[in-house]
Amino acid sequence: MFLDPSHAVFLRWDFDYEAEIITFELQVQTTGWIGLGITDRYTFAGSDLVVGGVLPNGNVYFSDQHLLDEDTLEQDGSQDAELLKLTEDSVSTTMRFSRPFRSCDPHDHDITSDTMRVLAAYGLDDIPKMSREHTFVKSIFLLQILQYDDQDAPEDTIIHDLKISDFLIPEDDTTYACTFLPLPIVSKKHHIYKFEPILVERNETMVHHVLVYACGNSSVLPTGISECYGSDPAFSLCSHVIAGWAVGGLSYQFPDDVGISIGTPFDPQWIRLEIHYSNFQNLPGIRDTSGMRLYYTSHLRKYDMGILQLGISVFPIHFIPPGAEAFLSYGLCKTDKFEEMNGAPVANINVSACLLHTHLAGRALQALQYRNGTQLQVICKDFSYDFNLQESRDLPHPVVIKPGDELLIECHYQTLDRDFMTFGGASTINEMCLIFFFYYPRINIASCMGYPDIIYVTNELGEEASENPMENLMVLNNVEWTPENIKKAEKACKESQQTVLIKTIDVRVTVEATLQG
Structure with missing residues (x-):
């Protein structure tokens, strides 16, 4: 995923849960130094940062460092990151390294299943020096474990989009917009096995999260689009999440033997679609048609989710x-x-x-x-x-x-x-x-x-x-x-x-x- 709004800093990673080793590959559009590490919620001081780059003569440099304060880098006494690759071309620098989930170095943050605040930084030359302009923090679940086998989609897969319609995003910092939509009408039982966000490209930075809540079939539902938690309490009806996406997320697929049932009398027929907008620049006149895409099939799985x-x-x-x-x-x-x-x-x-x-x-x-x-x-x-x-x-x-x-x-x-x-x-x-x-x-x-x-x-x-x-x-x-x-x-x-x-x-x-x- 990209770690910055301008898509100049790209991170890939994988991990071995049994061996407790994680591997990162950071690619940044710079021919200077680049760095990747973990920080905490409140301050950069104490952050760990693995730093590397390629000198003009082709030699590489690489070290495990930490921030003494908001700006000052110092090399760790224990070097716990292992360099796997460091290359540079005319546009970007790529650094791949591995490190243990936990080391004995007090300057290294543990990699856990909690939310990790990943810190990326870079410079335009080969002198590692922190710059607010080139420093980014992104919250990521680094140890997200996927249960499914990512098998091919069923041949009869049907796609159903749940979208907000041409919504004028208010000029407020925060808006929770809700609407009620029907789930697919099917004549027999089907299973939803995957969902993914629908995002309008130019509005991606303004959509904070998309949530789909199942409604009880006895609910009397309002029409139109309104503030989810505003003056009309009816718009907070339906509180059982069946699908969710937030900033930084991708699609989500259920394990291979389960799916969300639709099409039986026991199943929900309507949902509440909630979209949280963050218009911190208070831009006027922005319209949006974001939502959630559902994938469903008549090839039933073993269990209902x-x-x-x-x-x-x-x-x-x-x-x-x-x-x-x-x-x-x-x-x-x-x-x-x-x-x-x-x-x-x-x-x-x-x-x-x-x-x-x-x-x-x-x-x-x-x-x-x-x-x-x-x-x-x-x-x-x-x-x-x-x-x-x-x-x-x-x-x-x-x-x-x-x-x-x-x-x-x-x-x-x-x-x-x-x-x-x-x-x-x-x-x-x-x-x-x-x-x-x-x-x-x-x-x-x-x-x-x-x-x-x-x-x-x-x-x-x-x-x-x-x-x-x-x-x-x-x-x-x-x-x-x-x-x-x-x-x-x-x-x-x-x-x-x-x-x-x-x-x-x-x-x-x-x-x-x-x-x-």
């Missing part, structure tokens, strides 16, 4: 104090009611991929699996979450969830830049704590989410609680949010009784109060 939404119920009882260096929120799912809600016996389900979602205060998420009160494993996680990179992530191996297991979603937030309470909600200034499991075989469960006992939390903070949960949110606004009170609130949310809400695809709901354990 389902999407299970987990986390904290999206409403204001989910709160995050202002000025928090770190604040953890928890949402519990208990699967022991799944069979009753499903209306039929529930077998083990297999999770093959996850999609993680918070808003701007989110810093990390993880999904934990418990059985009989014992933690089994972390199903998926990202301790370096980036709101600007939201995509499905394949798991290294499918994770089996048995009836009766408990699933805990944990979200980490930071609100040092806020002097106001942040509450759960659909707007970007609100927050969410959600993880979507892509699993098979599909059952009739759409979501399983929890929320804490706000009355208990209010009392633990030394405030007089009301029996009306929403009134307690006003009480929380009056709390002096010192670091001690922030930690006290986090502890109370973790220890409080959780209410678990389970929704079926056909919009039946059960509510159960339970201790988190």
